[in-house]
Amino acid sequence: xxxxxxxxAVAEAKAYVENVYRxxxxxxxxxxxxxxxxxxxxxxxxxxFAKHPDYRQLGLLxxxxxxxxxxxxxxxxxxxxxxxxVNRGFRVQFNSAIGPYKGGLRFHPSVxxxxxxxxxxxxxxxxxxxxxxIGGGKGGADFDPKGKSDMEIMRFCQSFMxxxxxxxxxxxxxxxxxxxVGSREIGYLYGQYKRIRGASEAGVLTGKNPLYGGSLARTExxxxxxxxxxxxxxxxxxxxxxxxxxxxxxxxxxSIYAMEKAIQLGATVVACSDSAGYIHDPDGIDLETxxxxxxxxxxxxxxxxxxxxQAIYVEGCGGIWSLPCEIALPCATQNELxxxxxxxxxxxxxxxxxxxxxxxxxxxxxxxxxxxGVLFGPAKxxxxxxxxxxxxxxxxxxxxxxxxxxxxxxxxxxxxxKIYADCTEAAEEYGHPGNxxxxxxxxxxxxxxxxxxxxxxx
Ligand code: GLU
Numbered sequence: 400x401x402x403x404x405x406x407x408a409v410a411e412a413k414a415y416v417e418n419v420y421r422x423x424x425x426x427x428x429x430x431x432x433x434x435x436x437x438x439x440x441x442x443x444x445x446x447x448f449a450k451h452p453d454y455r456q457l458g459l460l461x462x463x464x465x466x467x468x469x470x471x472x473x474x475x476x477x478x479x480x481x482x483x484x485v486n487r488g489f490r491v492q493f494n495s496a497i498g499p500y501k502g503g504l505r506f507h508p509s510v511x512x513x514x515x516x517x518x519x520x521x522x523x524x525x526x527x528x529x530x531x532x533i534g535g536g537k538g539g540a541d542f543d544p545k546g547k548s549d550m551e552i553m554r555f556c557q558s559f560m561x562x563x564x565x566x567x568x569x570x571x572x573x574x575x576x577x578x579x580v581g582s583r584e585i586g587y588l589y590g591q592y593k594r595i596r597g598a599s600e601a602g603v604l605t606g607k608n609p610l611y612g613g614s615l616a617r618t619e620x621x622x623x624x625x626x627x628x629x630x631x632x633x634x635x636x637x638x639x640x641x642x643x644x645x646x647x648x649x650x651x652x653x654s655i656y657a658m659e660k661a662i663q664l665g666a667t668v669v670a671c672s673d674s675a676g677y678i679h680d681p682d683g684i685d686l687e688t689x690x691x692x693x694x695x696x697x698x699x700x701x702x703x704x705x706x707x708x709q710a711i712y713v714e715g716c717g718g719i720w721s722l723p724c725e726i727a728l729p730c731a732t733q734n735e736l737x738x739x740x741x742x743x744x745x746x747x748x749x750x751x752x753x754x755x756x757x758x759x760x761x762x763x764x765x766x767x768x769x770x771x772g773v774l775f776g777p778a779k780x781x782x783x784x785x786x787x788x789x790x791x792x793x794x795x796x797x798x799x800x801x802x803x804x805x806x807x808x809x810x811x812x813x814x815x816x817k818i819y820a821d822c823t824e825a826a827e828e829y830g831h832p833g834n835x836x837x838x839x840x841x842x843x844x845x846x847x848x849x850x851x852x853x854x855x856x857x
Pocket of ligand 1: 501502503504573574575576577578605757782783785786787789
């Protein structure tokens with residue numbers, strides 16, 4: 400049922416949202432990524448505040464957009480030449496209304512307060528959408544893992560955890576991976592946590608190796624989950640992965656398993672990329688080669704073309720969106736797909752876009768897709784599979800059991816289908832049928848809001 404609200408209710412809700420947005424910008428100057436995430440979320444919530452004027456009185460938006468806590472800390476470590484290096488570490492504990500703070504750690508030179516806060520804000524609503532009992536947090540460091548030796552990575556992780564350990568715990572805050580933090584880094588972080596605490600508290604981190612408490616299918620979860628979500632979008636329009644050309648940006652964990660599932664479903668993945676450039680293989684990307692270069696060797700995607708002469712390598716990443724395809728999966732990083740990219744994709748006949756990365760499309764690009772009737776799966780819904788399986792890892796750790804790959808993958812599939820259904824329903828109920836950006840923000844917000852209200856003013 401589509402609800403309509405009086406014009407005055409909508410005008411009051413808009414004025415409230417604008418006011419709070421202005422104060423977010425004033426209070427967090429120069430944090431453009433955080434502003435961008437807030438802008439998208441706030442705009443979506445206007446119909447909610449029109450329907451529930453009492454939510455304004457409760458200051459729900461003011462509370463939602465102010466993190467409960469944020470720490471920054473010095474990370475000093477010794478490089479292979481014996482020189483001491485210093486980086487800055489972050490952890491934002493954004494919202495614990497529905498469970499312990501939960502969200503990844505990103506190691507990348509671009510990491511700063513704005514990036515960590517945009518990711519943390521998104522994470523609150525994403526985690527709510529999973530239906531699992533997890534609040535939202537995020538963290539990381541401006542450390543560049545590129546070119547570092549294995550021992551340097553280990554020493555950095557140990558120093559990072561030596562400060563972080565006092566802020567986290569299985570029932571308080573549970574970090575995991577993100578860009579630059581995979582199974583190897585989680586292992587070093589966990590080893591140091593255990594050494595400091597003198598106890599095996601496996602539930603303090605997720606994304607662990609299954610050898611010591613990790614969940615099967617966690618590695619695949621974000622990419623597989625994204626494809627399960629897009630599959631539902633495609634079905635709604637009588638389309639399918641089978642026979643479609645797919646462009647996937649990135650070649651990290653999310654991209655690799657999005658490609659794997661898309662190929663399993665009969666699609667041809669024609670391109671993928673890394674931070675230096677992209678490869679175009681019209682015959683279809685050979686995933687084993689990508690895995691060998693990226694997972695085993697930590698090499699560059701350019702090496703692919705040397706082994707596959709029919710493929711071409713192009714320097715620079717933006718051009719990947721000029722390749723004709725029916726399905727685009729941006730799985731690399733924030734703001735990697737802008738308005739011009741969206742226009743090129745639309746001109747080339749793209750039918751669906753599923754965001755595997757966090758906030759990969761600019762606000763203008765999203766507007767273009769919506770205006771052109773392209774099916775659009777926003778990040779906080781489409782990439783929620785990773786953190787959903789992290790919650791399943793926490794459940795297994797608490798029960799001291801480990802489930803089979805099939806069991807976890809089956810649950811992931813059901814969770815992604817439920818997220819799709821919830822987003823679709825909320826979009827419709829609040830007057831924006833088919834707009835999954837609005838649907839995801841509203842559906843995620845309503846649960847957090849309900850939990851916040853039930854727990855009083857905190
Ligand atoms: N970094 C991932 C995300 O953006 C996963 C977080 C987690 O598993 O806690 O959702």
